[in-house]
Amino acid sequence: METIIENELVKELANKHGRLRESLLPILQDLIVHKRFLSRQDMIDVARELNISAADVYGTATFYTFLDTEPKGKYVIRICKTISCAMQGKNEILATIEDILKVKLGETTPDRKFSLLETNCIGWCHKAPAMLINDTPYTELTPRTVTEILREYIKK
Amino acid sequence: MRSKHVKRVDLIFEKIECKTVLEKIVGMKPDDICQEILNSDLKGRGGAGFPTGTKWRFTAQEKDPVKYIVCNADEGEPGTFKDREILDQVPGKVFCGMAIAGKAVGAKMGYVYLRGEYKFLIPKLNAELDKFHKTMDEFNQNFRIQIRLGSGAYICGEESALFESIEGKRGEPRNKPPYPTSSGLFGKPTAINNVETLVHTVMIMNYGADHFRELGTKDSRGSKVFSISGDTPKAGIFELELGMTVDQFVNDFGDGDTKAVQVGGASGFCVPRKKFAETIIGFEGMPTGGSMKLFNSSRSMYNVLHNYLDFFTEESCGQCTPCRVGCQQLLKGVEAVKRGEKNSKYLDELVKLAKTMKRASKCGLGQSVGNAFGSIVENFKEEIIY
Numbered sequence: 228m229e230t231i232i233e234n235e236l237v238k239e240l241a242n243k244h245g246r247l248r249e250s251l252l253p254i255l256q257d258l259i260v261h262k263r264f265l266s267r268q269d270m271i272d273v274a275r276e277l278n279i280s281a282a283d284v285y286g287t288a289t290f291y292t293f294l295d296t297e298p299k300g301k302y303v304i305r306i307c308k309t310i311s312c313a314m315q316g317k318n319e320i321l322a323t324i325e326d327i328l329k330v331k332l333g334e335t336t337p338d339r340k341f342s343l344l345e346t347n348c349i350g351w352c353h354k355a356p357a358m359l360i361n362d363t364p365y366t367e368l369t370p371r372t373v374t375e376i377l378r379e380y381i382k383k
Numbered sequence: 384m385r386s387k388h389v390k391r392v393d394l395i396f397e398k399i400e401c402k403t404v405l406e407k408i409v410g411m412k413p414d415d416i417c418q419e420i421l422n423s424d425l426k427g428r429g430g431a432g433f434p435t436g437t438k439w440r441f442t443a444q445e446k447d448p449v450k451y452i453v454c455n456a457d458e459g460e461p462g463t464f465k466d467r468e469i470l471d472q473v474p475g476k477v478f479c480g481m482a483i484a485g486k487a488v489g490a491k492m493g494y495v496y497l498r499g500e501y502k503f504l505i506p507k508l509n510a511e512l513d514k515f516h517k518t519m520d521e522f523n524q525n526f527r528i529q530i531r532l533g534s535g536a537y538i539c540g541e542e543s544a545l546f547e548s549i550e551g552k553r554g555e556p557r558n559k560p561p562y563p564t565s566s567g568l569f570g571k572p573t574a575i576n577n578v579e580t581l582v583h584t585v586m587i588m589n590y591g592a593d594h595f596r597e598l599g600t601k602d603s604r605g606s607k608v609f610s611i612s613g614d615t616p617k618a619g620i621f622e623l624e625l626g627m628t629v630d631q632f633v634n635d636f637g638d639g640d641t642k643a644v645q646v647g648g649a650s651g652f653c654v655p656r657k658k659f660a661e662t663i664i665g666f667e668g669m670p671t672g673g674s675m676k677l678f679n680s681s682r683s684m685y686n687v688l689h690n691y692l693d694f695f696t697e698e699s700c701g702q703c704t705p706c707r708v709g710c711q712q713l714l715k716g717v718e719a720v721k722r723g724e725k726n727s728k729y730l731d732e733l734v735k736l737a738k739t740m741k742r743a744s745k746c747g748l749g750q751s752v753g754n755a756f757g758s759i760v761e762n763f764k765e766e767i768i769y
Contacts, residue, residue, distance in 0.1 A: 251551035256499075256532055290553035290700075292535035293499050309461045310649075310676065310690045311612045347537060347694055349500040350464040352612035352676070353619045362502040 234272035236261060241276040251277060251287060255294050263303060263342075264295040292346065300335045300342040302380055305359045308345040311352035316369075320356050321345075323370040327377050341380070389635045392598065392606035392622045394586045395579060396472055401479040402518055404589050408483050409522045413443055416487040420584055423592035424604040429455060429540075429577030430647060430672030431747070435584065438574055441564035442488040445572035452484045452493035453568055453575040457545060459498055459537040460648035461694060462674030465608040466578040467501055468620045473582065474504075474511040478528055480581025482519065483588055485526040488574050493528040496545050499535050537698035541746050542567070542575045544700065555702045556746035579608055579673070600626035603665030607673060613645075614638050614679040625666075630659040632675065640679040643762070648674035649691040650751035653684070655762040684763035685721060691755050692717065699748060706749025709740040713756060720768060727768045730760055 240257050244250040254273055258265055265288050274281040288294045295303075306312070306321055321343075325331055328341050335342040351357035354366035358373075365376055408416060421436030442450060454477060458466040470477060481493040497504065508530055519526055531549050533539050539548045543557035546568045567573025576584075583605065587595045595605045603625035612618045615636050623632075633641045644654045646662075646669045654662050654669065662669050678687060692714040701707045716733045719725040737753030744750045760767055 248551040249549060252531070252534065252548065256534060259534075287551065287553050290536065290555075291499075291533075294534050308690075309694060310687060311462065313686075313690055314613065314682065346500075346535065347697060348459060348461040348463075350458055350467050350498075352462050352464055352610065355612070359500065364500075364503060 234269065234276075237269060237272040237276055241273075246277050248277070248279065251279075251284065252291075255284075255288055255291075259294060263299040263301060264297060266298075270296075298335065298339070300340050302340060302360050303342045303344065305344045305346035305349070307347070307349045307351070307355070307357050309348035309352075311348075312356040315355035317356045319370060320358070320368045320373050323373050324377065327374060389627050389631055390624045392624055394606055395469060395476075395582050395608050395622050397586075398473070399476070399585075399589060401475045401515075401585065404479055404585055405482060405518060405522060405524075408486050408588055409524060411486070413487050413489060414440075416483060416588070417443055419592050420487070420587060423587045423595040425580065425583055425587060425595065426603070426666060427577055428579035428583065428607060428672065430460065430650075430670065432666050432670050435576060435580055438564060438576070439484060439487045441562075442490075442572050442574040445565055447572050449492075449569075449571045450488055450490040451568045451571055451573040452481050452488070452490045453542075453545065453549075453573055454481055454493065454495040454578060454581055455540065455542065455545060455575055456495050456497045456501070456578050457533050457540040458501075458578070459540050459698075460650060460672055460674055461691070462612055462645065462648045462676045463610045463672055464612075465610045465620050465673045467504070469578050469582060469608065470497075470501070470504055470508065474508050475515060476582045476585050477578055478512060478515040480576070480583075480585045481528055482515075482524070482526050483584050484574050484576060484581065486524075488572070490574070491525055491527065493526065494549055494568065495528060495530045496533060496539070496549060497530055498533045498539075500533075502532060505530065505532075536700075537694075538700045538746075538748055541748060544746070545575070546573070553700075555700050556748075558745065577672075598624050600663075600665055600667065602667035607671075609671075609675050610673045611636055611675045611677075613677040614641065614682070615677045625664065627664055628660055629654050629662040629664060629669070632664060633659055633677070636675070637677055638679055640681075641677050642680045642682070643678045643684065645674070645676040645678070645687070645755070647671040647754075648676075649694050649755055650747070652754050653687075653758040653762060658762075684759055684766040685717070688717060688756065688759045688767065689714070691759075692752075695748070695752050703743075703745040703749065705740045705743035706745070706752070709736055709744070709749065710752060712736060713752065717767060727764070730764065730767065734760055 244253040357366045417440045426432040539554040544554040548554040563573045696710040737756045
């Protein structure tokens with residue numbers, strides 16, 4: 228017989244957001260805040276909590292770029308690669324970060340502290356190049372400022 | 384001599400007492416509100432330009448007792464960032480606009496769908512929302528607003544995809560009809576408006592439709608908030624009168640070396656220098672959700688086009704074949720031409736494909752990929768080939 232281990236976090240989030248289909252995205256978004264990715268087990272537990280199929284949860288999660296289903300670092304860096312940022316030196320910023328963190332684009336540091344990703348337009352074209360670290364935007368980046376910003380995060 | 388500067392307007396960011404406007408609309412008949420907005424000739428500021436008053440009246444005429452107001456704050460069009468600034472500076476006016484819409488159509492519930500990239504605005508918006516709900520209570524109004532977040536999907540700015548997303552599903556656009564005014568969020572009649580549009584309705588109710596009509600042209604009344612970026616010494620957010628030519632715009636915002644302006648973001652059109660003088664920015668010419676991107680002669684238009692196609696290939700929801708496969712093939716196609724594997728005639732085939740996508744795609748995303756593609760290929764063919 229299958230034993231169900233209570234997933235306290237999922238339960239708590241379902242209590243907070245409700246158990247309707249429309250509660251699904253807020254729950255998944257909060258799971259990302261807590262864990263930075265949606266594990267297979269968490270998705271199954273959310274499905275059980277909302278009484279929908281796990282395929283529905285997985286199908287919905289994988290539609291959205293910010294709902295990662297692969298493990299990510301504590302701090303997810305998303306550098307904007309759309310035209311304004313690309314024109315104003317995005318590649319230089321990316322190279323600087325790769326150099327500091329010793330990871331390539333798409334990778335996570337071995338200590339699971341940082342993931343380095345690119346993303347589409349984040350709405351800071353007039354202050355390009357820009358990036359998000361989790362939910363916080365950083366704009367008008369230069370190799371020097373991005374180094375300072377990362378140094379602060381490394382200390383955390 | 385005519386001024387080098389395009390006329391600046393300060394309506395959207397003007398700090399006003401929203402309470403006064405709310406007090407006024409509480410006592411009004413719903414149809415009188417719709418009529419005032421119709422009189423103003425306000426057209427949607429998200430890009431599509433549908434008359435706001437007509438949208439509200441259609442929703443008002445539906446008999447369903449449950450209706451919704453949705454504020455589309457899923458500002459994802461590359462080069463557009465004005466809604467973020469509006470939500471940051473005058474969030475109370477956005478909520479006030481939703482209350483006006485609610486009163487006009489008979490809705491008790493409103494949703495703000497905010498793109499995940501703007502999540503940092505949430506604490507500020509929640510604080511403002513508390514104040515708004517208290518004001519509603521003071522006036523004995525039971526209109527309530529909830530904020531929902533996106534999670535990094537451009538397509539969710541498409542209205543029916545946005546509804547799907549609020550409903551907790553994949554953000555895949557629906558077939559139309561039915562239109563949102565009869566069957567929108569949760570299948571109920573829904574008035575969905577862009578952030579800026581809603582703020583305009585506040586100002587129209589505050590100063591009157593005639594005041595709004597004084598600005599702009601016959602087909603494009605009023606002012607518009609523009610998001611200006613690229614090769615310009617004045618990147619930023621500017622509220623300008625509609626109806627200027629691209630030439631007038633470039634004289635004010637260009638760096639002296641502007642070779643092209645992309646009007647309306649990746650889904651808009653590329654205007655080359657030789658067409659600056661004849662192109663009007665407005666619904667009679669080149670409509671825009673506000674994105675104005677300037678390119679000077681140092682830029683390769685191949686790189687610009689490639690960047691846009693890469694964007695669409697990633698953001699296509701994949702639901703319909705013309706868009707999903709079309710975006711991929713356009714991207715592969717221009718790469719093959721650039722590498723010399725395909726000759727220049729192949730570009731004509733790709734333009735045909737883009738036209739097919741316009742006709743056959745299910746939603747605005749696939750239908751508008753051909754705008755940038757066609758206008759860049761037509762005007763900068765050499766840069767694509769060599």
